[in-house]
Amino acid sequence: MPINTWLTRRALLAKGLAAASAAVLPSGSAVPDEASFSFLVVGDWGHAHSEGQRKVARAMGMAARRDQARFVVSTGDNFYPRGVTGVTDPLWRKAFESVYVDNALQGPWYPVLGNHDHKGNVAAERDYSAASSRWSMPADYYRHTEVLGSGNVVELFFLDTLPLSRAGDGFITRLFEPSAATQLSWLSAALAESKATWKIVVGHHPVFSTGPHGNTPALIASLKPLFDRYHVAAYVNGHDHNLQHIIVDGVSYLTCGSGAEAHPAAHSAESTFSAAVPGFMVVKMTPSAILVTFLDSQARVLYRATIPPRTAGH
Ligand SMILES: [Fe+2]
Ligand SMILES: [Zn+2]
DSSP, X not given: OXXXXXXXXXXXXXXXXXXXHXXXXXXXXXXXXXSOEEEEEEOSOOSTTOHHHHHHHHHXXXXXXXXXXXXXXXXXXXXXXXXXXXXXXXXXXXXXXXXXXXXXXXXXXXXXXXXXXXXXXXXXXXXXXXXOSSBOOOSSSEEEEEEOTTSOEEEEEEOOHHHHXXXXXXXXXXXXXXXXXXXXXXXXXXXXXXXXXXXXXXXXXXXXXXXTXXXXXXXXXXXXXXXXXXXXXXXXXXXXXXXXXXXXXXXXXEEEOOSSOOOOOOOOTTEEEEEOSSEEEEEXXXXXXEEEEEEETXXXXXXXXXXXXXXXXX
């Protein structure tokens, strides 16, 4: 892609227009000439701005350049150990701006909140969108739409899974219940009305995982039925600091939480891949399939998978 196309796209997608949403992006307006596009996924990267994070960031830059990635998705735990204190917190520079410096990583970033972000100032993570040329978090949960050159629509639904993950937690449940219920009805309605060829849901907590945190029963109860009913192709999460691909009832569950460090992940009957190495994911959207690639901190390919549509034409 010529650089001027990239700049045009950045101008079109940058902040506000892209984030605010989404559903109004005119068909094919951003990239009418391209049949496919790629984006990157990284999670749990705010770990003390470590050398591990910097290595993954460098590898992401290489991959983003090679694949002309359109944007970056963050699966949360963006800032450790207690989120950020405000939009002027030095952590923005230390853990984000001065780390993801490659030109190819200057497009929009679409993040979700993790449990560590919730320990800090959540409003500041939203408000930073106004101060940044790339950070694009319009709300705690939101949707974003892209259009392939073929006209096929790709829709991403970004969740705040902390309230959802606490269901069944006694006293805590009652605290989170109202926001969880509101968010679930929003997601259900949004998935039901979406005409996208590809629906991808992003959250911090895993639905299924073979890592230290394991499955999240509350999310299996609340999210899985929606994914099954509304033909969601993939759920992408962090929280467990590793890379995993688990397929349950035709839905791909992709853990991408080793943006700075790695914790062990086991195999299960339903897991097709797991790796306890720092890394990230490249997702290539095409009209007929989603191509998923996990890469390590030297941009070496660890695993590739092809995800077919859940149902033809829907
Ligand atoms: Fe984490
Ligand atoms: Zn977490």
